[in-house]
Amino acid sequence: MEQLLKVSNLQTGFSKDGQVQKILHGIDLQVNKGEIVGLVGESGSGKSVTSLSIMQLLQGTSGKIIDGDVNYKGVDLLSLKESAMRKYRGKELSMIFQEPMTSLNPVVKVGKQMREIIMLHLNYSKDQAHKHAISMLESVGIPRAADIMKGYPHELSGGMLQRVMIAMQISCHPSLLIADEPTTALDVTIQAQILQLLKDIQQSTDMGVLFITHDLGVVSEICDRVVVMYAGRVVEELPVDRLFEDARHPYTKGLIQSIPKIGANKRKLFSIAGTVPSPRNMPTGCKFAPRCEYAMDICRQKEPDLLPSKYGKSRCWLESTGEEEAYERELSYRD
Numbered sequence: 001m002e003q004l005l006k007v008s009n010l011q012t013g014f015s016k017d018g019q020v021q022k023i024l025h026g027i028d029l030q031v032n033k034g035e036i037v038g039l040v041g042e043s044g045s046g047k048s049v050t051s052l053s054i055m056q057l058l059q060g061t062s063g064k065i066i067d068g069d070v071n072y073k074g075v076d077l078l079s080l081k082e083s084a085m086r087k088y089r090g091k092e093l094s095m096i097f098q099e100p101m102t103s104l105n106p107v108v109k110v111g112k113q114m115r116e117i118i119m120l121h122l123n124y125s126k127d128q129a130h131k132h133a134i135s136m137l138e139s140v141g142i143p144r145a146a147d148i149m150k151g152y153p154h155e156l157s158g159g160m161l162q163r164v165m166i167a168m169q170i171s172c173h174p175s176l177l178i179a180d181e182p183t184t185a186l187d188v189t190i191q192a193q194i195l196q197l198l199k200d201i202q203q204s205t206d207m208g209v210l211f212i213t214h215d216l217g218v219v220s221e222i223c224d225r226v227v228v229m230y231a232g233r234v235v236e237e238l239p240v241d242r243l244f245e246d247a248r249h250p251y252t253k254g255l256i257q258s259i260p261k262i263g264a265n266k267r268k269l270f271s272i273a274g275t276v277p278s279p280r281n282m283p284t285g286c287k288f289a290p291r292c293e294y295a296m297d298i299c300r301q302k303e304p305d306l307l308p309s310k311y312g313k314s315r316c317w318l319e320s321t322g323e324e325e326a327y328e329r330e331l332s333y334r335d
């Protein structure tokens with residue numbers, strides 16, 4: 001399998017009152033060609049900060065990458081100057097945001113915005129870029145694409161805007177697409193259409209996709225592999241076809257239980273007890289321990305490493321030691 005993106009030990013923090021608050025504590029993940037990797041976790045787990053760090057879009061915030069590597073096709077992206085990175089963004093690696101207006105300019109016509117990005121990266125003439133833009137809009141199912149090109153983003157519905165955004169971001173044939181909750185702002189029917197569209201595009205282009213969501217249901221529908229984040233750490237990684245049977249981490253199991261089932265009573269929907277800890281007030285030991293029904297003493301005292309599990313990786317004392325052994329260890333830890 002051809003590796004596209006390899007993130008190793010990525011650490012990012014934000015400075016506040018002269019102090020750096022670390023948010024990502026060493027993220028490791030990989031996206032291969034032709035693969036959709038789901039990045040999941042509750043709100044605040046650091047999914048967006050991970051994607052912004054990879055794309056180096058932290059300028060304008062107090063955020064800074066503190067350590068780690070972001071390797072794309074053998075190039076160390078973190079060593080690139082902004083001018084060099086700009087050649088990669090939109091051309092090699094593209095990003096779709098939850099809110100399309102984050103990347104579309106409301107006062108510039110759709111056509112002009114699309115042409116500009118195409119002319120910049122593909123060296124097309126204005127006329128060629130115009131034709132390419134129309135064909136891209138048509139490929140994402142936009143009717144009357146030539147008319148849409150003449151309009152402004154604010155004239156479009158949410159679903160249409162997200163399609164324009166996708167067309168724009170794939171117009172220069174990126175090898176890697178990062179989609180940060182691209183459908184959460186849309187209603188369920190449109191959401192399903194956009195997910196299917198992304199899946200179709202990915203299959204016809206063989207792109208690698210890092211798909212960010214808090215919804216494991218969506219992951220199970222479109223992803224090949226899943227990386228689960230909690231409190232700025234990767235806590236589990238698994239092939240999606242092993243997710244439901246072989247998830248090892250109690251947090252992943254909790255997320256699986258929280259997937260709404262068709263026909264289920266919404267009021268009785270399961271949710272993991274407790275809340276994500278604040279970066280200012282992280283527990284020692286495993287960050288999930290205060291919410292974990294299996295937590296042992298060792299879990300509250302020492303953070304487990306992310307270690308190989310049967311089908312992937314897991315950061316859990318139960319997994320890394322085996323339950324009995326963990327119990328033994330817990331006893332010896334007490335002495």
Ligand SMILES: Nc1ncnc2c1ncn2[C@@H]1O[C@H](COP(=O)(O)OP(=O)(O)OP(=O)(O)O)[C@@H](O)[C@H]1O
Pocket residue numbers: 014023041042043044045046047048049050061062063214279
């Ligand atoms: N610009 C910023 N300045 C300071 N702290 C930030 C900034 N952006 C994010 N953070 C902090 O980083 C942590 C992770 O945020 P992030 O947006 O990555 O979460 P997320 O997993 O994407 O959540 P969601 O599902 O809500 O999008 C949060 O504690 C947040 O407060």
Ligand SMILES: [Mg+2]
Pocket residue numbers: 047048049180
């Ligand atoms: Mg986010």
